[in-house]
Amino acid sequence: MMPAWWRTDPCAPFRIGPREFPGRIWTASGCFAYGLTGHEMTAPGYASPYEGLGAVVTKTITPEPRAGNPMPRLVETPAGALNSIGLENVGLREFVRDVMPRLEAAAVPFVASIAATCPEQFSDLARAVQTAGAKMRHWHGLELNLSCPNVAEGGHDFGKDPDTVAACVSAAGGGAGDRALLVKLTPNVGDIAALARAAAAAGAHAVSAVNTFVGLDVDLATGRPCLPRRFGGYSGAAILPLALAKVDEIVRKAQVPVVGVGGIGSADDALKYFALGAVAVQVGTAQMRDPFCAARIARQLQTG
């Protein structure tokens, strides 16, 4: 049973900035790769894991391919996980040449996540994706990842400062063009609403909140941190209340649409974000456990 206040069809088109998205339930970057493996999957009652999805946010790409961090890269915690993948990705060239055309051909709605170490690189990345996607029907927008906590030289510190956020948004086109420009925010700051305001002022059409929280776990057998880089990004069910608090802060203190991310594993979890005013949600860690998680949530929110 859906609550009485819920009257939205999560699988109906809605707008973010200049772009109409096919639905409000998305998968989060890094948790469903490039959105290309799902076609081989089956589940009783579902045509594919893409059923009802508004978008797949693809794994963050960087200008050059990255091999990622040493293993182990994942640590399970009682209600979540720490990851230190290190942005392993195919790089811009392969993404625009191979991944984007395949997503378009497979009619998978997608948002391209990009990360760079300076505004100039964001500009190059954004332009290359925009050029490749100009005629694509299923490419809906860009998500600037300013917030990956486990890449030593990049994103993390970067996205913590409103001026840099604004500079990156401007570099990525400032929201010009006919696709949505989203900024993915780090929760590891005191005033996340200030970042959201800076993004919106520079032209972003929405913010995705949040990326992972900085976390650490200790291996008692060795007495050392479980992850070789000590810290990881904390995600999964455990962060739901933390992420909801960040989203609430943005909704109340910044005039910008919010895509809620963090700890969603069920329709009820997603509803909590919508109750706070999020326009869409992304499913991350739970999608890793079940490739049909987002599709199941979309169906449940649609049919009750």
Next chain:
Amino acid sequence: MGPTGIPSPCSLVGEVMANGPVSSGLIEMHLRVPGGSAGQPTFFPGQFAMLNRPGASAWTFGRPLSILAWEGGVVRFLYRAVGRGTRELAGLGAGSGLTFLGPLGNPFPAETGGLRPVLIAGGVGLPPIWSWLQLYGARAGGPALACFGARSVEDVPWTLVGDRWRVAVEEALAAGDGRASTGLVTELVTAELGDSALDGACCVMACGPWPMLRAVRDLAAARGWPCWLSLEEHMGCGYGVCKGCVVPLREPSADVGWRPATCCQEGPVFPVDALAWDVMQPEGSP
């Protein structure tokens, strides 16, 4: 069915039918799953499934377990309770629900190209090797040599490891116990092959702990035999999307000479020559 003839992974909810010890340390579980079209292969030896608790009791990530057998809507697993997840599995009674995502990963080759198969399994590495022997053992080039290694004679699942298997145990046997030899499974393989190894070309397939896999690699390399190993890496998704399970593969065109490959999707079975052994940690990771 995928383009390569490998069945597509399916996300299902199964029901535990039976779940109990088959040796001092090993547990066999039977899970009834819906579907499975008659006459189609359900899985290939070496493939695995991600198992999880349903609903709110789910672990953040599923637990990868190799498929021992899958017939008549019942999937069989063989596992050891080592941590939180497998201990919870061990406590499940008949009727419990489990989510199942599988079959996943790349299997062992079904054809040996006329080579005699040498099959080597250690401990919980038995399932993929056991199912290979069941399904293909009869039609391979020459009688398969199947060897199983365990810590002790009590740890051997004798219901599975019957006449077709030679068994090595690390702990000394009681006097007069002829069911197994004492020592490492790779020592048993070497002894079994003896001189016959010189006139018969073989290929090797193995699954087990890392020290065993390294010894198997050396054993095969010394004789110039092709060899496939099934590797274990810690996994998040099990279906290729998180990049949490990488192993280093040789890649001469890369600056560093290797590239990260997902154990869950490109593996877990790899030809031994594909692996970049020089950059591996003792447990296999890059």
